[in-house]
Amino acid sequence: MARVLVTGGNGFAGRHLVATLRERGDEVLVAGRSLDGDGIDHVLDLSERENVLGLIDATRPRVIYHLAAVAFVPDAMHDPMGTYETNIMGTARLFEAVREVYRDNAPPRCIFVSSAEVYGTRANDEYPLRETLAPRPATPYAASKLAGEAVAVVASRTFGIPTIVTRAFNHIGPGQDERFAIPSFAKGLAEISRGAEATLSVGNLSSKRDFLDVRDVVSAYVALADDGLDGEVYNVCSGRPVSMAEILRQLITVAHVAVEVRENSDLMRPSDNPLSYGDNTKLRAVTGWKPRFTLAQSLQDVYAEASQRVHASAR
Numbered sequence: 594m595a596r597v598l599v600t601g602g603n604g605f606a607g608r609h610l611v612a613t614l615r616e617r618g619d620e621v622l623v624a625g626r627s628l629d630g631d632g633i634d635h636v637l638d639l640s641e642r643e644n645v646l647g648l649i650d651a652t653r654p655r656v657i658y659h660l661a662a663v664a665f666v667p668d669a670m671h672d673p674m675g676t677y678e679t680n681i682m683g684t685a686r687l688f689e690a691v692r693e694v695y696r697d698n699a700p701p702r703c704i705f706v707s708s709a710e711v712y713g714t715r716a717n718d719e720y721p722l723r724e725t726l727a728p729r730p731a732t733p734y735a736a737s738k739l740a741g742e743a744v745a746v747v748a749s750r751t752f753g754i755p756t757i758v759t760r761a762f763n764h765i766g767p768g769q770d771e772r773f774a775i776p777s778f779a780k781g782l783a784e785i786s787r788g789a790e791a792t793l794s795v796g797n798l799s800s801k802r803d804f805l806d807v808r809d810v811v812s813a814y815v816a817l818a819d820d821g822l823d824g825e826v827y828n829v830c831s832g833r834p835v836s837m838a839e840i841l842r843q844l845i846t847v848a849h850v851a852v853e854v855r856e857n858s859d860l861m862r863p864s865d866n867p868l869s870y871g872d873n874t875k876l877r878a879v880t881g882w883k884p885r886f887t888l889a890q891s892l893q894d895v896y897a898e899a900s901q902r903v904h905a906s907a908r
Contacts, residue, residue: 596620598654598701600687601661603632605769606706606761610658610811617815622652625661637661639683642690649690656818657703659687662741665772666710666734673733680737681744688748688756700754704818705745709762709803709830710735714866720834721872724760724826731866742826749824757821759814762830762871765891766807767898775892778841779899782848787903791850794857798841801834803870806886816880830871831884843889847896 597614601607602623611632614621624637635652638644639661662680663669669676684705691700712722713729730736742758749756769776774796781793813829821827845852876882 594618594620595655596622596653597656597658598622598624598648598652599658599660600624600637601659604660604664606764606807606811607658607660608632608768609766609807610660610814613808613811613815619656622654624648624652639679639686642686645683645686646690646693649687649694653694655701657687657691657701658706658814658818659684659703659745660706662706663734663737665770666732667772669732669734669737676733676737677740680734681740684741685744688744688752688754691754692748692752695754702818703745703748703754703756704814704821705741705756705758706814707738707742707758707760707826708735709760709828709869709871711739711742711760712869715868717868720868721832721870722828723872724828724875746824746826755823757817757823758826759817760826760828760871761810762803762805762828762869764807764810765804765888765895766886767894769807769895774837775840775844775895776899778844779848779892779896780903782844782850782852782896783900783903785850785852786848786900792853792855793841794855795837795841796857798838798854798856799836800866801836801868801870803830803833804835804840804888804891805829805831805884806891809884809886812885813876813880813882816882817876820880822879825875827876827879828871828873829876830873831888832871832873834868834870835888840892843892844896847893848900 597619603625622634624635627636663676711728713731745756748754
């Protein structure tokens, strides 16, 4: 059993990570934004040096999972400077706090959660995306994550803080914010099943993405914390692309509804990649990790949650 700190522990992936760690017996401390206070042990403000330093000094973890970040791409497009402040400087403050607090002691193992967005748009012959491919970020979010990676790797190679970088591809599963496409589809279909107008507004359905259940994503983080190599970067992905049209088709099948699908230009993103999928060979070779959830299982769980929420709100 280890004392573990999860920043961003009240976010989508963070909540699943905390549950996974507690199930295996770790002592888990959750740091995040003070929203409704649910599950938060420590309020985290990455813009405040003293707050970050105090958090590390008070908790003295043996493992840190750093998930706290601006993670919604449209938010980053709207406020790039705020995104850079949180995702780059906030990460730098965290690693500097670790360096200061553990100056005379062995530092904790750190997992920095980055994103496959750092790869940017690539030629077809560059797929599947591998960790050896030079990043080419195309959005403020991607740029902030790549800079955060650099901070994390320097912490490992220069300051001796054992650090691993993960590049996660698209997450799906229960608990995701409805601003994201798949839970938004599920909510719309659940509302239609209860009598709402049988039309669904969508963005680009032709793009293909690498979808992995969030519960498999966080199990990969844990496996890397146990067995990953310091200073290395690992893709966390399924290894195969699936179109948004296929995702929607499967959700409609699960919902058992007839629906008219309408494209909405307001839901299109100018920087949207037509294709993105990764190679998880390096992750598998080092940790033996394997995904447990099929895409069909993930979508069933997403729809079940959406249906339950819609049913509850109609009471």
